Amino acid sequence: MKGCFLSIFLLLLLSGCAPVGPQTLEHPHACGDGPACVSAFPWGTWQFVHLIEFRLPGGGGGTVIGITVLDGTALKCALTTTEGMTLFEATDNGGLSIIHALPPFDRPGFAQGLMADVRTLFMRPPGSPSCGMFDSEPGCRFRYRAGTTDVVLSADGCRQITTWTAAGMVARTITTHDCTLRHGYRLARSLILKAWGKGGYVLKMKLLRAQQGL
Amino acid sequence: MRFFLFPALYLLAALSMSAPGRPAMAGGNSATQVGVRSVQADFIQEKHLQILAQPLLSQGRFLFKAPDSLRWEYTSPFHSILLMDKGRVKKFIEKNGRMVADTGMPMNGMQVVMTEISGWLNGHITGNATFSVKRKGKIIILTPKNQGMRAIISSIELRLGDQAGLLQSVTIVEDPERKSFTRMVFSHALLNQPIDEHLFSRP
Numbered sequence: 001m002k003g004c005f006l007s008i009f010l011l012l013l014l015s016g017c018a019p020v021g022p023q024t025l026e027h028p029h030a031c032g033d034g035p036a037c038v039s040a041f042p043w044g045t046w047q048f049v050h051l052i053e054f055r056l057p058g059g060g061g062g063t064v065i066g067i068t069v070l071d072g073t074a075l076k077c078a079l080t081t082t083e084g085m086t087l088f089e090a091t092d093n094g095g096l097s098i099i100h101a102l103p104p105f106d107r108p109g110f111a112q113g114l115m116a117d118v119r120t121l122f123m124r125p126p127g128s129p130s131c132g133m134f135d136s137e138p139g140c141r142f143r144y145r146a147g148t149t150d151v152v153l154s155a156d157g158c159r160q161i162t163t164w165t166a167a168g169m170v171a172r173t174i175t176t177h178d179c180t181l182r183h184g185y186r187l188a189r190s191l192i193l194k195a196w197g198k199g200g201y202v203l204k205m206k207l208l209r210a211q212q213g214l
Numbered sequence: 215m216r217f218f219l220f221p222a223l224y225l226l227a228a229l230s231m232s233a234p235g236r237p238a239m240a241g242g243n244s245a246t247q248v249g250v251r252s253v254q255a256d257f258i259q260e261k262h263l264q265i266l267a268q269p270l271l272s273q274g275r276f277l278f279k280a281p282d283s284l285r286w287e288y289t290s291p292f293h294s295i296l297l298m299d300k301g302r303v304k305k306f307i308e309k310n311g312r313m314v315a316d317t318g319m320p321m322n323g324m325q326v327v328m329t330e331i332s333g334w335l336n337g338h339i340t341g342n343a344t345f346s347v348k349r350k351g352k353i354i355i356l357t358p359k360n361q362g363m364r365a366i367i368s369s370i371e372l373r374l375g376d377q378a379g380l381l382q383s384v385t386i387v388e389d390p391e392r393k394s395f396t397r398m399v400f401s402h403a404l405l406n407q408p409i410d411e412h413l414f415s416r417p
Contacts, residue, residue: 051292067266082307089263099265100388206292
């Protein structure tokens, strides 16, 4: 009985930390490229530059510049100081290749985590989505082996993205603000990415420049 | 984040070395001896990376007042200011229309960097344990002596301008293959003109 209470207590404790389980997608139907999905991720070749303010669990943080280059399935990204010193540079085209990494950006797992952030932000998840409604807002859901990605199109024309692990735990939430449709992509002037779980962090990103078709 | 300020500060030091009477580069003359009381200049910065299709461009303004006051201000694509006032370093970034102190870098690290820079500003080039110095015509090449620093900066190249005492550009090369580098090109430079003191203490 004690064990049961403890389990319930732990469950309640965890559920207070992070959303558990994807919310219900109402009226789901296969949609291929529904309106919420088609504009949620950029297509083709893009180069984005963001000013990134990061906050770590222990209270530390700072500001860096983040550069993302999308070229088909190839993903390239870099972090520099606000003065331009390269802190991290890597490419991922089916395999991660680190070009440059200064401490503490050379820690094990950092590159993988960063690339996962960038993929969540800019890369369309694998598979065909189902479209429907999340509460009263249109959205779509991608289900794949490693988890689920939900995209909600808000009334203000911005998208909100949530990724879930295969176990149903929220992995990342992205809220976007001040969006405009550009080359078929809902480009956000600012966004907040929150990584949940142990070692979670928050990134506040302000768009400095977006170039398409380089 | 220890090296947050390195590029800008190296450049500041480099710019201050570009005074008339270049013997400072070879003979260790002090900034005072070569007559630098202040320097002001606009700059355009190009950041080149292996992954970039096009370089990142930013611009701003640099102020230096002897012996140890600096203002390194980026105005585009975002507003940030690096200040050194009598050895004390502060950094500010504009957020929601206000200049906010950025405390991302440990102050201890900043003090270490500034100690190094202060030496350069005083013309201690030949005696510097950090860099070796070579000159090829109008180009001065600084190479880190320490292998650890070479992992961060491969070399720094200063191109002297036609006008005595001013630099045309500074290039910080980060890798030996020269795929990653930052070049700053200066313009509208003024030497030894008065600069308001508060520009070194307030954003």
